[in-house]
Amino acid sequence: MSVTAAKGFTAAGIAAGIKENGNPDLALVVNTGPRLAAAGVFTSNRVKAAPVLWSEQVLKGGEVSAVVLNSGGANACTGPKGFQDTHATAEKVADSLNSAGLDDLGGHAPGMVAVCSTGLIGVLLPMDKLKRGVDKAVAQLSPHGGEKAAIAIKTTDTVHKTSVVTKDGWTVGGMAKGAGMLAPGLATMLVVLTTDADLESDVLDRALRAATRTTFDRVDSDGCMSTNDTVLLLASGAAEVTPEYAEFAEAVRQVCDDLGQQLIRDAEGASKDIKVEVVNAATEDDAVEVGRSIARNNLLKCAIHGEDPNWGRVLSAIGTTSAAFEPDRLNVAINGVWVCKNGGVGEDRDNVDMRYREVHIVADLAAGSETATIWTNDLTADYVHENSAYSS
Amino acid sequence: MSVTAAKGFTAAGIAAGIKENGNPDLALVVNTGPRLAAAGVFTSNRVKAAPVLWSEQVLKGGEVSAVVLNSGGANACTGPKGFQDTHATAEKVADSLNSAGLDDLGGHAPGMVAVCSTGLIGVLLPMDKLKRGVDKAVAQLSPHGGEKAAIAIKTTDTVHKTSVVTKDGWTVGGMAKGAGMLAPGLATMLVVLTTDADLESDVLDRALRAATRTTFDRVDSDGCMSTNDTVLLLASGAAEVTPEYAEFAEAVRQVCDDLGQQLIRDAEGASKDIKVEVVNAATEDDAVEVGRSIARNNLLKCAIHGEDPNWGRVLSAIGTTSAAFEPDRLNVAINGVWVCKNGGVGEDRDNVDMRYREVHIVADLAAGSETATIWTNDLTADYVHENSAYSS
Known part of the structure; x- marks a missing residue:
């Protein structure tokens, strides 16, 4: 069609x-x-x-x-x-x-x-x-x-x-x-x-x-x-x-x-599709900035590839932005489990089921009511291979 | 000591x-x-x-x-x-x-x-x-x-x-x-x-x-x-x-x-050390911004891993910055070969020898006289492995 x-x-x-x-x-x-x-x-x-x-x-x-x-x-x-x-x-x-x-x-x-x-x-x-x-x-x-x-x-x-x-x-x-x-x-x-x-x-x-x-x-x-x-x-x-x-x-x-x-x-070499949803931001621009920072964090993308709900890398990424937030009020959920609450350890990370292709990260900035969703992929050896083995 | x-x-x-x-x-x-x-x-x-x-x-x-x-x-x-x-x-x-x-x-x-x-x-x-x-x-x-x-x-x-x-x-x-x-x-x-x-x-x-x-x-x-x-x-x-x-x-x-x-x-999984030297920038801040943009481009880092002098990815990275430059005045050298001149094809890329661990990229912005050097590494399957196989 x-x-x-x-x-x-x-x-x-x-x-x-x-x-x-x-x-x-x-x-x-x-x-x-x-x-x-x-x-x-x-x-x-x-x-x-x-x-x-x-x-x-x-x-x-x-x-x-x-x-x-x-x-x-x-x-x-x-x-x-x-x-x-x-x-x-x-x-x-x-x-x-x-x-x-x-x-x-x-x-x-x-x-x-x-x-x-x-x-x-x-x-x-x-x-x-x-x-x-x-x-x-x-x-x-x-x-x-x-x-x-x-x-x-x-x-x-x-x-x-x-x-x-x-x-x-x-x-x-x-x-x-x-x-x-x-x-x-x-x-x-x-x-x-x-x-x-x-x-x-x-x-x-x-x-x-x-x-x-x-x-x-x-x-x-x-x-x-x-x-x-x-x-x-x-x-x-x-x-x-x-x-x-x-x-x-x-x-x-x-x-x-x-x-x-x-x-x-269909992204090159990807094995996971990652939905990064930023909620309770002070502004939509803040939500987008935080979402992009998370989506571009190579260490987090590797962790997701390894099915590791490494929320510390989410907080590290949030911390590099200029968005309005207090570090000790941040919450992060991975596939429905609030692994980070108030900037610290939350629910048991062993409860996070990461076997499936789609991974859903929610970053709660606790600073307002705006939201934005950024989509990205995991970082894989196949991505490296596809982009190093020939000119494109 | x-x-x-x-x-x-x-x-x-x-x-x-x-x-x-x-x-x-x-x-x-x-x-x-x-x-x-x-x-x-x-x-x-x-x-x-x-x-x-x-x-x-x-x-x-x-x-x-x-x-x-x-x-x-x-x-x-x-x-x-x-x-x-x-x-x-x-x-x-x-x-x-x-x-x-x-x-x-x-x-x-x-x-x-x-x-x-x-x-x-x-x-x-x-x-x-x-x-x-x-x-x-x-x-x-x-x-x-x-x-x-x-x-x-x-x-x-x-x-x-x-x-x-x-x-x-x-x-x-x-x-x-x-x-x-x-x-x-x-x-x-x-x-x-x-x-x-x-x-x-x-x-x-x-x-x-x-x-x-x-x-x-x-x-x-x-x-x-x-x-x-x-x-x-x-x-x-x-x-x-x-x-x-x-x-x-x-x-x-x-x-x-x-x-x-x-x-x-000693960077995780790296096989190449990449020296990104930005020259002839209008300001030192411009030079640093361009150098960081090049150093963070995953596609370029994969290309360097594959020993591919892919200068197009260098220009793509420069183009995302706010630095002062004209696209048709940019020059790029990789390991001493000016593969991009005036924003287009320069010397023969086949002359670039990339067998060694150190890779030297020079980005000439033709916009002033300031300079900055950023060091980075290539992106490799080993990096992905080290950062996905365990929590760190």
Whole structure:
């Protein structure tokens, strides 16, 4: 279903030969209208890949007619040539779509084609292969192409990720790729969402920012922030329905939340999914800061891997933040057992059952009533292996 | 040599039975004067162990007659009982020293006994064993006890760490323990330094803060900040020499730098020591922020473990900071090869020789003339194993 669950979209996913192993590596998503509204959120990393710099400009116009995504190379830190390549890719997509007669809405223009790339930093893309791949993808565009598109954007992902929410006469669907370098402070990873609801780009923008702030932005697998992260939301208006904002925003949030969970469950080398819930914080910012500090503590992540409910490492992590709290009022629960009460020893840690994949840590700051949840993974030898055995 | 290299100190290291494996776990360092000046720097973690809270108070007086250190338990997050135990430990040390007739300087008072603990958080110390251990340590105090004291404070350290600098008639020596949970933003790990120079406590304080700021504070093995970190500097005045401040401060810096290097070389599970040198920064703060961001990037640390000169991960890490730089002016050298120039591909990465334990990364921000160096380690499966296989 993926990006073609909503009416008014076609997609394709093909092997262009960018990846040396011959796996699918090029995806195309086309909005067939009648509306071409779009919004985007991009990495907050100050070192931005060429496709991010390009797509940021495209999105300023509020209209996107097509998105081309490649795996097999990030086109980041590639200088002026890399940016020229992104520009040429957008031109090629517009030309190829127009040549194929897919120009019902007045024709595709390069300035309405968003570009996303993912893979190794610092390597130029094989443009000949990529351009031939664009022609191949255009020829295979289909209202049933969503799954293939989702497969073609995989890098170290073991599964492709899609999600759909269908409401009364309209739909939000999407696809995501990402298995490492997941970090907050930004829209993370590559994500394309589509809807057939009839909405203006400013409404899409508001709903998308609200959704990413509490979903992708609170997924932190390894603390590392990518140069290429992009989340796009395209609306075709094909359903001829304009939902209430709140209902639409909730549907977008649900799809983002579902895709974010899929990213965590497929994180490189992970054996545990860790839900870090911070409660009774003085402010939401405090809750997020504490949650991220806990989620990024390598020693705690190792302990969780070893099924050791090491709450001392949770307190150590809380202690490095600027959040409002008193050390002797902190409480910590691991999988429902309050192993730390009032900053000291609480219930018997032997009662904590850590056999299952999901681990739930609650950090009670006893300083207010705000809350935030950050998702992360354990740190494993497999993570080290995946990220040291080859360049990615 | 260690803490007894300087005249005017005795020390001992014994097995008190706090560690279940019977290894040495209690160290005592006594200043025999004629002066009892002292300074201390403590963890900036807001969750502080009982011995840190105690010793901070002791140091406010500027005089320390003895330091007692135990491994086998951190006495952190142990509530009021933990603090009472620290107090009782200081009382026991003073009583035992006085009872043994080691009260030449008017007798030991609990308020002049600093206490340091290291080990698992959230467990009360076995006070009966600890008190008996104090008597045993007092009985073994010796001007040659420095090595034994250094051995008794080991936790997961594979070697004990000592250092000595001897100048014209005076000496600075010391011992350190630490093999994980090394992080900056504080005085890291447990360190006791001694000198026989004749100096006031405010001079010691100034020299110690200056030294730790550019040594222990820039050692970041795993980004995790302890609840117990303490660095103490004691002066006996026994050499009857008052060196110039600059010369003394440099000697203290040298001992701190040497001990910091030993901590990095013994970091848990590490196979590479990584020197991250940031140059041409607009400010020293920028240089430190960028260096720490690079040093804490798990993906880069995995790549270095795999001997992969993955400069893209260096740029990703730089991009998450607030330092002054332009992405297209960044340069990165790995082991002398400028693999990234002007934000893009530089010299051939195949020329980077990464076979040796030390790896040198230079990040050139091209934004000024300030510099800072941060030391870290690679991230390895052994690190994961050491920190997941047992509680620590």
